[in-house]
Amino acid sequence: MDSQHPVPSYHSGFRNHVSSQALPGALPEGQNSPQRCAYGLYAEQLTGSAFTAPRGHNLRSWLYRIRPSVVQSAYQPLDHPRWVTAPTAAALADPNQMRWDPLPLPSEPTDFIDGLTTIGINGDAAGQNGCGVHVYACNRSMQRFFYDADGELLIVPQLGGLVIRTEMGVLEVASGEIAVIPRGVKCQVRLAEGVEAARGYVCENYGAPFELPGLGPIGANGLANPRDFLTPSAAYEDAPGEVELLARFAGRLWVTRLGHSPLDVVAWHGNYAPYKYDLARFNTINTVSFDHPDPSIFTVLTSPSDTPGMANIDFVIFPPRWMVAEDTFRPPYFHRNLMSEFMGLIHGEYDAKAEGFVPGGASLHNCMSPHGPDAETFDKASSADLEPQYQAATLAFMFESRYPFQTVPGARDADFRQRDYVDVWSTLRSHFDAERP
Incomplete structure (x- = not known):
């Protein structure tokens, strides 16, 4: 210049x-x-x-x-x-x-x-x-x-x-x-x-x-x-x-x-x-009572579509923030949703994944495909002491779209794709007991 x-x-x-x-x-x-x-x-x-x-x-x-x-x-x-x-x-x-x-x-x-x-x-x-x-x-x-x-x-x-x-x-x-x-x-x-x-x-x-x-x-x-x-x-x-x-x-x-x-x-x-x-200037609005808020509360930018409320693409972040919900499960709950989600991790650890999701990596959960915390994270969160916690070392983001993502051959066949990702939920077992309310 x-x-x-x-x-x-x-x-x-x-x-x-x-x-x-x-x-x-x-x-x-x-x-x-x-x-x-x-x-x-x-x-x-x-x-x-x-x-x-x-x-x-x-x-x-x-x-x-x-x-x-x-x-x-x-x-x-x-x-x-x-x-x-x-x-x-x-x-x-x-x-x-x-x-x-x-x-x-x-x-x-x-x-x-x-x-x-x-x-x-x-x-x-x-x-x-x-x-x-x-x-x-x-x-x-x-x-x-x-x-x-x-x-x-x-x-x-x-x-x-x-x-x-x-x-x-x-x-x-x-x-x-x-x-x-x-x-x-x-x-x-x-x-x-x-x-x-x-x-x-x-x-x-x-x-x-x-x-x-x-x-x-x-x-x-x-x-x-x-x-x-x-x-x-x-x-x-x-x-x-x-x-x-x-x-x-x-x-x-x-x-x-x-x-x-x-x-x-x-x-x-x-x-x-x-x-x-x-992204450090984002003013996070988070829950102070119960339930993990929907990811829409973390939207930085949105590209609207011709249907009100249905984004062509949203750019969402999960930045450092206080987790202060009372007597509730704090990581994102298991969910299936209409929007398709591509996630990336800029630095730190994402609170819904224990291992495998590392800075520079990515995950894709298309519409109505179930996803949520892996087994290790679920077990840890279910028995954790529920006290205010500041998640400092994390910055993840999501490209969320109303349209399903179609993966290209170079991504499906890539050496750096984790073929065993679905196994992170394989050890989730039944805790159901009809005699114990």
């Missing part, structure tokens, strides 16, 4: 209308696309919603850039067999509970794009519903650039921090934070300083853009606070030289070549921009 902006800076607030400029006077006044822009810049609008969307859901930003995006070569297809987009005949919906160890770190130089591996998909990217769930492992900063035309990317680092350089500025994202890159925004994912390898999770949201969930009876405060979301300040790169720009479009990867960096936006204003969020 431009040497005047060596350290990322941010604007606060969720999907605010932001005005940001790296050079004084670069933003025009009173007219978005004047006859002549300051500094000889080009005006370009990036739109993330239908033009006729209601004002509260209309997403767009004006970019004032050194060269317009049309200055590029023709796109050519590029092979990437481990990145799969819905729908595809090779993906299968499976009622079996599944679990995976962490994706192994690469031994050969691998950047963020090459390190992506799809676990499951649902919906239809062209129909703008559903999502893809991927894991990534990389040991090299991207030299090329990238945008996704099929969906927005929710990136959840687990191991190693990332520096995500975007058209609108720079996001530094550590483990325990998330970043969202809107559909169509150009970016470059690099390893943070001192990081030799990184790993994490990605939700590729084909549906409605993520938004904050309604609070309802919770009231005005709680869950994720809008002011804790950070959007980058403008920073530009005026760097000639041939570079590659990758595009995810209609389920395929494409490449075009440019004679300059595509991160050449000197100023921008609007409400369609990348953002980051520190």
Whole structure:
């Protein structure tokens, strides 16, 4: 980026209308696309919603850039067999509970794009519903650039921090934070300083853009606070030289070549921009009487569907929190539910699993497939002293969708899949005694 902006800076607030400029006077006044822009810049609008969307859901930003995006070569297809987009005949919906160890770190130089591996998909990217769930492992900063035309990317680092350089500025994202890159925004994912390898999770949201969930009876405060979301300040790169720009479009990867960096936006204003969020700032609302609350109470972001109350995809976390329920079973109870759940663990231990679910790993419980605490956790929780307990060393998350997840062959057949996951419940035995109420 431009040497005047060596350290990322941010604007606060969720999907605010932001005005940001790296050079004084670069933003025009009173007219978005004047006859002549300051500094000889080009005006370009990036739109993330239908033009006729209601004002509260209309997403767009004006970019004032050194060269317009049309200055590029023709796109050519590029092979990437481990990145799969819905729908595809090779993906299968499976009622079996599944679990995976962490994706192994690469031994050969691998950047963020090459390190992506799809676990499951649902919906239809062209129909703008559903999502893809991927894991990534990389040991090299991207030299090329990238945008996704099929969906927005929710990136959840687990191991190693990332520096995500975007058209609108720079996001530094550590483990325990998330970043969202809107559909169509150009970016470059690099390893943070001192990081030799990184790993994490990605939700590729084909549906409605993520938004904050309604609070309802919770009231005005709680869950994720809008002011804790950070959007980058403008920073530009005026760097000639041939570079590659990758595009995810209609389920395929494409490449075009440019004679300059595509991160050449000197100023921008609007409400369609990348953002980051520190999960430690989530205000957990938990039970103080009895029963484990439904996971919806931990929702950070939601992508609504056309059915009210049925999310296309929810992003839910299980952060450090007090467990203070009275005279009750505290881990999640055994359950079967309409929503399908993909879970990951960022660090620590998840309170419903004793072993096998480790940081960087993942589990999948599709709709109506039974799941809950394993046998060891059930036995321990059933006899535990019921006193206030603070769960400090934990941060798990869930991508929860109304659509069943279809696993792809690379995930079903992976060496890091745990084939014996269902056995964690095999020692649960009957305690029934008709003579003992």
